[in-house]
Amino acid sequence: MNTAVELVDASKTFGAVQAVKNVSLEVAAGEIVAILGPNGAGKTTAISLMLGLRSPDKGSARVFGRDPRTPQARDRIGVMLQDSDVPATLRVREVIDLVARYYPSPLPVKRALEMAGLEDKADSMASSLSGGQKKRLCFALSVVGNPDVLFLDEPTAALDVEARRGFWEQVSAFSKSGKTIVLTTHYLEEADALAQRIIVINRGEIVAQGSPAQIKARVGGKLVRFKSHTLTLAMLEGIPGIVRKSLVSDTFELFTLEPERVLRAIFERDLELSDLEVRGGGLEEAFVELTTSRA
Amino acid sequence: MTTATLNDSPRAVSPLSILFSQTRAELTAVLRSPGAVIPTLLFPIMFWLFFGLPNAKETSSSGFNVGTYILGSFAMYSMIQTVLFNLAINISSERATGWYRYQRTTPLRVWVMFGAKLLSTLSLALLALVILLVVGSVTGGVNLPALSWLSLVARVLLGVLPFAALAVFIGYVARGPNVASPIINLIFFPMAFASGLFIPLSGLPKIVQDIAPFLPAYHGGMLARVAVGVPSASSEWVHVACLLGFTALFLILAVRAYKRDEGANYR
Numbered sequence: 019m020n021t022a023v024e025l026v027d028a029s030k031t032f033g034a035v036q037a038v039k040n041v042s043l044e045v046a047a048g049e050i051v052a053i054l055g056p057n058g059a060g061k062t063t064a065i066s067l068m069l070g071l072r073s074p075d076k077g078s079a080r081v082f083g084r085d086p087r088t089p090q091a092r093d094r095i096g097v098m099l100q101d102s103d104v105p106a107t108l109r110v111r112e113v114i115d116l117v118a119r120y121y122p123s124p125l126p127v128k129r130a131l132e133m134a135g136l137e138d139k140a141d142s143m144a145s146s147l148s149g150g151q152k153k154r155l156c157f158a159l160s161v162v163g164n165p166d167v168l169f170l171d172e173p174t175a176a177l178d179v180e181a182r183r184g185f186w187e188q189v190s191a192f193s194k195s196g197k198t199i200v201l202t203t204h205y206l207e208e209a210d211a212l213a214q215r216i217i218v219i220n221r222g223e224i225v226a227q228g229s230p231a232q233i234k235a236r237v238g239g240k241l242v243r244f245k246s247h248t249l250t251l252a253m254l255e256g257i258p259g260i261v262r263k264s265l266v267s268d269t270f271e272l273f274t275l276e277p278e279r280v281l282r283a284i285f286e287r288d289l290e291l292s293d294l295e296v297r298g299g300g301l302e303e304a305f306v307e308l309t310t311s312r313a
Numbered sequence: 314m315t316t317a318t319l320n321d322s323p324r325a326v327s328p329l330s331i332l333f334s335q336t337r338a339e340l341t342a343v344l345r346s347p348g349a350v351i352p353t354l355l356f357p358i359m360f361w362l363f364f365g366l367p368n369a370k371e372t373s374s375s376g377f378n379v380g381t382y383i384l385g386s387f388a389m390y391s392m393i394q395t396v397l398f399n400l401a402i403n404i405s406s407e408r409a410t411g412w413y414r415y416q417r418t419t420p421l422r423v424w425v426m427f428g429a430k431l432l433s434t435l436s437l438a439l440l441a442l443v444i445l446l447v448v449g450s451v452t453g454g455v456n457l458p459a460l461s462w463l464s465l466v467a468r469v470l471l472g473v474l475p476f477a478a479l480a481v482f483i484g485y486v487a488r489g490p491n492v493a494s495p496i497i498n499l500i501f502f503p504m505a506f507a508s509g510l511f512i513p514l515s516g517l518p519k520i521v522q523d524i525a526p527f528l529p530a531y532h533g534g535m536l537a538r539v540a541v542g543v544p545s546a547s548s549e550w551v552h553v554a555c556l557l558g559f560t561a562l563f564l565i566l567a568v569r570a571y572k573r574d575e576g577a578n579y580r
Contacts, residue, residue, distance in 0.1 A: 069418050073580055089420050097418040102411040107345035108338060116338045120419045122326050156415075163419070 096165030121163030404484025472533025
């Protein structure tokens with residue numbers, strides 16, 4: 019396997035907070051990997067280590083086998099940071115043209131404008147762009163160097179649903195040319211739409227990784243919660259579709275991908291319960307589950 | 314660095330051509346900011362019209378034109394002001410932005426980034442200087458041979474070097490333009506005054522005359538006035554040496570401030 023990006027046992031601490039703990043990961047050339055986690059999980063720190071914006075306290079980061087701080091590594095990476103802004107008094111075309119000149123084999127500016135859907139904004143001042151357009155400009159900057167690896171840190175965090183889908187199409191189009199993409203997100207849907215592999219991190223540690231289907235099976239489900247005085251966990255054995263179940267005093271929590279089927283089975287058995295609620299698979303919650311279930 | 318093959322190096326990017334593009338972009342960005350350009354270009358002329366011109370037609374006891382003397386001093390003052398304010402405010406406001414952070418992830422070299430900021434600021438400062446010299450010579454009747462004008466420009470470029478380094482230092486110490494600007498005002502105006510750029514030192518108290526040689530702007534002012542024909546008691550090389558010494562000192566401070574910022578935000 020030709021490795022594009024790797025972290026080897028990397029750790030990073032800020033004051034008392036250990037943002038990244040002993041993280042090792044490899045991204046193969048041509049692979050699209052999503053780093054998924056709730057806010058504050060350490061995603062941005064992990065990507066900062068890969069980019070060489072931060073250096074690990076322990077362990078190492080490599081891009082195509084090189085220190086990411088070397089010019090040879092930087093020639094091959096494109097980046098979209100979370101809060102990138104651009105000089106307010108430059109035009110869109112001017113900013114893209116400037117950045118293109120940093121790279122050894124850039125795309126034509128026109129091509130980058132097309133890829134980001136900014137053709138009609140090319141002569142606008144950067145300061146006049148809307149939030150979504152600024153994100154698209156940052157995307158144009160990240161691809162104009164024709165990089166081998168594209169890093170996208172929470173690329174759609176501030177976008178509405180429609181803009182988000184449009185952005186996914188742009189990224190997918192770029193990835194078709196065999197590029198490696200590493201993105202961070204806290205939307206499972208986004209990771210699922212773009213990535214071939216998802217790495218879930220929480221509290222600075224990798225808590226799960228696998229294909230989108232595998233990860234969805236673990237974190238994409240629903241939580242069915244109810245109270246019952248008569249029921250026992252044993253009585254729920256044999257109900258299909260329950261991934262995990264727990265009982266704390268009289269409150270049952272069932273984690274499932276198919277809540278309708280589980281509920282039907284419970285009602286068919288005429289089990290006595292109250293305070294029923296079904297909650298969406300909040301990632302935050304699912305991550306806590308993943309973390310504790312590992313411990 | 315190993316000699317591992319670079320499987321794709323289609324063309325080498327010349328750092329000089331990037332420096333040129335980066336400088337052009339910096340200059341374009343600042344020229345489109347009226348808040349930066351207008352004071353930069355107007356202040357020196359205003360100072361000249363208010364404080365220089367009223368005395369310009371006099372002749373000093375030693376026989377040279379007072380207007381020439383003042384214009385030499387103001388050329389140095391104008392240069393320092395533009396470089397100090399523009400460069401320090403540019404750096405202090407930019408380093409907090411995502412753009413600064415973003416540029417660090419690109420192949421852009423740090424020295425090219427700084428070089429472009431310096432060159433674009435110097436270009437703007439030269440523009441302000443040329444306007445001042447034209448207005449000064451026309452309104453004040455200051456006539457000098459072409460070579461003297463060129464010599465004046467070259468000397469003030471040398472005289473501003475310590476302030477370019479000082480501006481980088483302030484840009485990295487101050488948190489944002491709202492802090493940088495008052496800091497510079499506090500340093501700049503008393504210093505320009507005590508260096509004899511506004512009023513000849515001979516007209517100032519003895520204590521100020523004693524302090525002046527320890528200020529970089531004093532040496533810059535002396536060099537600038539020599540260019541326009543004002544006799545100097547000391548050798549010019551003393552002033553050149555002092556300016557280079559101040560530049561080295563401020564550069565050390567600037568590099569330390571830069572490294573501390575790096576340590577706080579990028580380690």
